Amino acid sequence: MVILNVDLASEIPIYQQLRDQIVEAIADGVLTKGSSLPATRTLAADFGINFHTVNKAYDLLRQQGLIQLNRKTGAVVTSTVADPPLPAEWTARARTLLAEAVARGLPADEVLKTCRSVLDSFGTTPPEDTP
Amino acid sequence: MVILNVDLASEIPIYQQLRDQIVEAIADGVLTKGSSLPATRTLAADFGINFHTVNKAYDLLRQQGLIQLNRKTGAVVTSTVADPPLPAEWTARARTLLAEAVARGLPADEVLKTCRSVLDSFGTTPPEDTP
DNA sequence: ATATTTGTTCTATAACTTATAGAACAAAGG
DNA sequence: CCTTTGTTCTATAAGTTATAGAACAAATAT
Secondary structure (H helix, E strand, C coil), rough: CCCCCCCCCCCCCHHHHHHHHHHHHHCCCCCCCCEEEECHHHHHHHHCCCCCHHHHHHHHHHHHCCEEEECCCCEEEEECCCCCCHHHHHHHHHHHHHHHHHHHHCCCCHHHHHHHHHHCCCCCCCCCCCC | CCCCCCCCCCCCCCHHHHHHHHHHHHHHHCCCCCCCCHHHHHHHHHHHCHHHHHHHHHHHHHHCCCEEECCCCCEEEEECCCCCCCHHHHHHHHHHHHHHHCCCCCHHHHHHHHHHHHHHHCCCCCCCCCC
């Protein structure tokens, strides 16, 4: 299973950390269509957190169409979103993030280069063996 | 003064909305070095919010080196950050945001194109007349 | 020197969010 | 039928957000 971790000292809520890491694992190709995620109770036990917290992360991912939740068989990565336009909310967050860099004085080209580096880093992690 | 607005129904905390909008105005060139921001009490009165809330937004901006707060003369946009490397936190947020797009199935080139569009949109808003 | 304006600090309350907790239910596979 | 998994309900506690009042201090204008 892909390595997830939880930083209890982080300002980012735990459920958000889990969701973020799973999204990044999908983008990385580490998790692909059909990959299973650990059960909510298992992951909770692993991290010493509550399974409701894990469930909240999974439910976010389900709402975003990235995973499917089934009783007994558990959480599974879906195929990529069939019609994946970026929501307006995504663009708003991108605008804020990029504005922060530009407001700091970085040239737009350099910001774009950083984004390209991040995008290029996806897919370099070997996918896990799906059982 | 640059148009700020507050959406009380938003999930984004009020102080964060104000901070985000000011950052974007700086990136846009609408606010430049030396531009004044409204006083905390003035902005609070304009929006029917508490001046402590506005102060929290201004304090974030001050911590990020984007504005300077002076008693009596108020908040002023500083020159761009002298040595503006992007903090690791910025890159982490970029990674999460970009991962969301890629996880949805968008090709990296298309995501990059969207980022470029956003970056290109900065600076197209005419700067305000600084009094 | 005083008044005014602005940010800053302190204390306090209320509502909401996050995380936890327990219990139970329901679906599904072995 | 048992086990495993997600789902739902109710509840509490701690932290965050926003508000509120009051006061202080710095700085400018008069």
